[in-house]
Amino acid sequence: MKVNFKSLQDYLNSYGYPYNEMMYSDDFDIPDQTSYEYLMKNISKYQNIDAMTFYGQRIKYSEFSDEINKTANGLQAIGLSNKDRIAILLPNIPEAAYVQYGASKIGAVPSNIDPRTTGKMLLNYIRNEHIKGVIVVDVMYKTAILPIEHELKEEYGIDKVIVVPATNSMPIILKKVIALKSKLHHINPITSTVLEVIYWNDMISNSKYENALNIDFTPNCEAVIQHSSGTLNGIPKSIPLTNENINSFVEKHLPTTIVKELSWGTKMLNVLPYFASYGAINTSHLGFNLGLTLQQIPEFQFKDFGYIAYKQKSEVLIGTPTWFSLATCDTRLKKDALKNVKIAISGGDGMDEKTKDNINRFFKEHGAKCKVTNGHGMSELSGSGCYQFLGHDNNAGVGIPFPYDKYIIMDDDGKIVPMTESGVKGCTWIYSPSATAGVFDGQRFAETKDINGFRFLNSKDTMLIMPNNEITYIEREDRAFARFDGHKIIPYDIECKFMSHKLIKHCMVVPYFDSDINGKMPIAYIVPEHKLKNQELDLLVSEIVNLLLESENTNSRDVPRKICCLSELPINAMSKNDFRNLANRELDGTEYTVNISETNLSSGEVKIIPPTAR
Numbered sequence: 195m196k197v198n199f200k201s202l203q204d205y206l207n208s209y210g211y212p213y214n215e216m217m218y219s220d221d222f223d224i225p226d227q228t229s230y231e232y233l234m235k236n237i238s239k240y241q242n243i244d245a246m247t248f249y250g251q252r253i254k255y256s257e258f259s260d261e262i263n264k265t266a267n268g269l270q271a272i273g274l275s276n277k278d279r280i281a282i283l284l285p286n287i288p289e290a291a292y293v294q295y296g297a298s299k300i301g302a303v304p305s306n307i308d309p310r311t312t313g314k315m316l317l318n319y320i321r322n323e324h325i326k327g328v329i330v331v332d333v334m335y336k337t338a339i340l341p342i343e344h345e346l347k348e349e350y351g352i353d354k355v356i357v358v359p360a361t362n363s364m365p366i367i368l369k370k371v372i373a374l375k376s377k378l379h380h381i382n383p384i385t386s387t388v389l390e391v392i393y394w395n396d397m398i399s400n401s402k403y404e405n406a407l408n409i410d411f412t413p414n415c416e417a418v419i420q421h422s423s424g425t426l427n428g429i430p431k432s433i434p435l436t437n438e439n440i441n442s443f444v445e446k447h448l449p450t451t452i453v454k455e456l457s458w459g460t461k462m463l464n465v466l467p468y469f470a471s472y473g474a475i476n477t478s479h480l481g482f483n484l485g486l487t488l489q490q491i492p493e494f495q496f497k498d499f500g501y502i503a504y505k506q507k508s509e510v511l512i513g514t515p516t517w518f519s520l521a522t523c524d525t526r527l528k529k530d531a532l533k534n535v536k537i538a539i540s541g542g543d544g545m546d547e548k549t550k551d552n553i554n555r556f557f558k559e560h561g562a563k564c565k566v567t568n569g570h571g572m573s574e575l576s577g578s579g580c581y582q583f584l585g586h587d588n589n590a591g592v593g594i595p596f597p598y599d600k601y602i603i604m605d606d607d608g609k610i611v612p613m614t615e616s617g618v619k620g621c622t623w624i625y626s627p628s629a630t631a632g633v634f635d636g637q638r639f640a641e642t643k644d645i646n647g648f649r650f651l652n653s654k655d656t657m658l659i660m661p662n663n664e665i666t667y668i669e670r671e672d673r674a675f676a677r678f679d680g681h682k683i684i685p686y687d688i689e690c691k692f693m694s695h696k697l698i699k700h701c702m703v704v705p706y707f708d709s710d711i712n713g714k715m716p717i718a719y720i721v722p723e724h725k726l727k728n729q730e731l732d733l734l735v736s737e738i739v740n741l742l743l744e745s746e747n748t749n750s751r752d753v754p755r756k757i758c759c760l761s762e763l764p765i766n767a768m769s770k771n772d773f774r775n776l777a778n779r780e781l782d783g784t785e786y787t788v789n790i791s792e793t794n795l796s797s798g799e800v801k802i803i804p805p806t807a808r
């Protein structure tokens with residue numbers, strides 16, 4: 195399906211928004227194919243290339259095709275069919291890829307869910323998404339399925355569960371070693387008196403005479419359901435992505451400079467989980483359709499990100515700022531340890547200039563052939579929407595939009611804010627052919643607005659867009675909050691001031707409830723560059739408070755009334771800095787208190803009280 199993109203470009207150009215230099219056509223062609231059909235067409239060129247590696251096991255694209263078709267037969271044999279939704283609780287193992295495309299062949303819809311999800315939360319997904327089947331990794335059956343076996347069968351009609359051993363696709367020798375250890379620890383096969391437990395290999399072998407036919411493409415049908423990180427309220431929302439969305443996500447990459455750096459068989463480290471769009475679409479769907487070799491890593495500790503890349507000889511890394519920062523602290527990485535790395539992409543959270551400089555210095559010292567590059571994206575966009583393409587490495591910015599994606603600023607009245615010589619800053623709305631419609635089962639979950647016949651999505655991110663298309667991410671709009679007196683706190687502005695101090699490595703500002711004034715006030719959590727003694731911390735806090743008070747861009751009401759020193763900021767399941775965790779943290783006496791005598795017109799004496807608990 196061809197989309198006349200020129201009409202949108204011309205319309206937005208009247209507001210000063212520039213053309214994208216990578217657009218090679220006024221039309222954008224969205225494939226009229228299911229994700230299964232699209233994949234099979236593309237990988238026909240790569241049959242002898244490794245599609246995946248998994249603990250030394252190499253799986254060629256020809257084998258990948260066969261396993262996908264076997265999976266489609268198995269899913270059909272257990273009673274799943276067109277438009278049935280399947281809860282997939284799998285880590286990054288080959289079976290997660292097989293089921294994504296095997297389901298597509300028969301028209302079923304994988305709902306990728308964090309394998310660590312508890313039974314209670316899983317029931318919410320099953321109820322809200324009308325799930326018809328469940329596939330779970332064996333090691334999570336006890337926590338995710340066992341507590342809700344009766345509810346699955348009696349309330350939702352799910353009488354069988356497919357169990358995938360985490361070791362299923364490992365080399366035979368390694369599987370035997372693990373099986374021996376399991377016997378020594380008395381780990382028995384999973385059984386149930388309530389549900390029919392079917393192991394993956396049994397599902398495949400029992401369906402060898404099944405012949406699942408390919409479901410024809412139908413416009414606007416779900417290809418996959420992804421889930422948000424739940425950063426703001428702790429409850430991940432269901433994000434349906436169509437075949438058009440995820441296939442156009444690949445297509446919009448093709449004109450870019452990043453694809454020109456890739457070749458068939460390029461090794462990409464696949465640690466981003468399937469339950470995130472960045473894993474299922476941004477890494478896996480994109481990587482497979484470009485003929486890359488995905489190095490599947492089902493479980494790892496964040497601190498090991500760099501070491502795994504070194505051991506795997508990875509050439510493409512996609513991770514979060516936290517993972518890259520932790521790699522710089524890994525003493526196991528010696529000179530030339532990262533010499534194979536030629537693309538390193540950081541996304542999912544903001545990266546300040548100090549952190550980026552430190553990572554790039556580390557990369558250079560360890561032989562990497564690139565610098566880390568930033569991007570911006572959302573699950574609702576199927577992954578990335580903006581990237582620091584060659585020539586647009588604007589420090590800690592996020593580059594420019596992908597071809598055929600468009601970022602604009604709208605005001606509170608829904609009017610486009612015209613571009614000026616100094617750029618435009620505010621709430622960003624995004625058009626992309628890879629963006630969800632924002633509706634799930636008739637209920638709207640994302641705000642959209644029609645502009646000249648094109649659907650724009652409210653990103654809820656505050657950004658600065660410059661006349662040359664370069665974009666700087668400021669922060670999530672939702673992070674701003676009002677103090678007890680109505681003064682609006684912009685955490686990003688305060689954090690930047692803190693980060694300008696040479697001894698502060700990370701900073702996060704969140705609200706806390708101050709019982710003395712019966713309202714919200716800001717608290718700053720800081721991570722020093724290195725361990726400091728109490729007297730050194732006292733001096734640091736004093737210096738940063740004075741820095742804020744002397745700044746022209748902040749006033750006394752912006753100064754956090756509590757400051758707490760941590761060894762690291764907490765991160766959530768999506769490896770983002772977890773400000774919700776900090777906002778819910780109870781005060782425990784480890785905080786500095788900053789007392790400022792102030793009226794509605796002025797501020798006076800400042801007194802800093804050290805922590806009562808050191």
